[in-house]
Amino acid sequence: MGKWTQTVTAKVLGVGVLALLMTIPLLQVRGLVSERQQLREGAIAQIAQGWGGKQVLGGPVLVVPTLQQVAVAENQPSQWRAGSESMLADALKLDVAMAVETRSYGIYAAPVFVATVKLGGQFRAQDLAQFRRASNAPWQGGKAELRLPIGDLRGLQEVSDLRINGQPARFESSAERLGPWPNVVVPVDLDTLSDRPIDVQITLKLAGTEALQLLPLARSTDVTMHASWSDPSFIGAALPLEHKIDAAGFSAHWHLLDLNRSYGQHWTDVDSDMSAALQASTFGVQLYQPVDVYQRNVRAGKYGLLFIAMTFVAFFLFEVLKRLRVHPVQYLLVGAALATFYVVLLALSEQIGFGPAYALAAAAVAVLVGGYAMAVLRARRAGLLLGGVLGLIYAMLYGLIAAEQYALLIGALVLLAMVGLMMYLTRRIDWYAYVPTSTEPPAAIMEQP
CATH class of the missing domain: 2.60.40 (Immunoglobulin-like)
Structure with a gap:
């Protein structure tokens, strides 16, 4: 049992559980959006109270x-x-x-x-x-x-x-x-x-x-x-x-x-x-x-779990393909940064509009996660690549938000492409191999072609 928990498969299941745990802050963010929307409606009611x-x-x-002439009761004369x-x-x-x-x-x-x-x-x-x-x-x-x-x-x-x-x-x-x-x-x-x-x-x-x-x-x-x-x-x-x-x-x-x-x-x-x-x-x-910032924030939040999972998958691929080791707490810190994106987006969009707020929030989170990945993965190139991938993910998310009528079609095609890419990158991974630890030399987890 102890050896099984060190396999790549167990690591995948653990990353999945961590991704599901991130639904808790995402739900809190959704509640915050609803609360701010109610505050806006209250402000409009105040305007209407003095104006109409x-x-x-x-x-x-x-x-x-x-x-x-109406009837009152049976056998009683009607009344006017x-x-x-x-x-x-x-x-x-x-x-x-x-x-x-x-x-x-x-x-x-x-x-x-x-x-x-x-x-x-x-x-x-x-x-x-x-x-x-x-x-x-x-x-x-x-x-x-x-x-x-x-x-x-x-x-x-x-x-x-x-x-x-x-x-x-x-x-x-x-x-x-x-x-x-x-x-x-x-x-x-x-x-x-x-x-x-x-x-x-x-x-x-x-x-x-x-x-x-x-x-x-x-x-x-x-x-x-x-x-x-x-x-x-x-x-x-x-x-x-x-x-x-x-x-x-x-x-x-x-x-x-x-x-x-x-x-x-x-x-x-x-x-x-x-x-x-x-x-x-x-x-x-x-x-x-x-420019209904709250409606767009709600739509952005609906894809939150998907993009947290995609970022975790990118971390996992770097960890497995480069034979590194990333602690679950480090995954949680990355997930917290991704969840913070939605809070920053909401706060900024109320002040400067949705488009500029989205660009600033996405850039800040991409730099934050990319810099953290450099330290965790101990590879500058890997951190830059992960930050670039995260920026691309946020660009796709903005496209989904902007394309109201075609959001489902675009989202389905992007999801299919991402699944296909992950299948291609993991096609040679031995899922029964052990994950390398800090006390043992890296084990070869990729099959020879």
């Missing part, structure tokens, strides 16, 4: 108060309950101009915007008449409200113009909600309109953070949006029919019909599934930040 969060904006919705019915516009047009800037909270930054929105909505007279006839509950007089849903009312900076059929009006605050979103409302008297169409014109400024989504609250919704941000991510239930992106920013155009959504032009407040249906119909843009 991710915004959602809809069109005007006509809401009429009703009296609905106050409710409401909602109707959407025939046409909705939005012209959105976003002024974007980046705001910082500590070392963290997030894109914020002020959107100048020109909104026009039209309710047809025949739709209003049909709405009244189709109602299954008597209306409470002619009093109604036009409600405008806004995701975060803290971001409503200004309403510079509000006109109903050409007459100026004013929004009022309200405790009512449209789905999950709060509203601002303006009262209207349907009796005075005498079944005439309702034309609503609104100009407002809406501030928010990272994203602006819109609601298709009309039979026909037409949206034009442009902003000075060159990395938009179009999100939600509908992509733009046409868009243009260049260094100066982007412009986009959407056109949606009522047939493109899962709810109709009219519903009552007892429709319990409306909130989910409304949320599912949102569309718009997210101000994407292409």
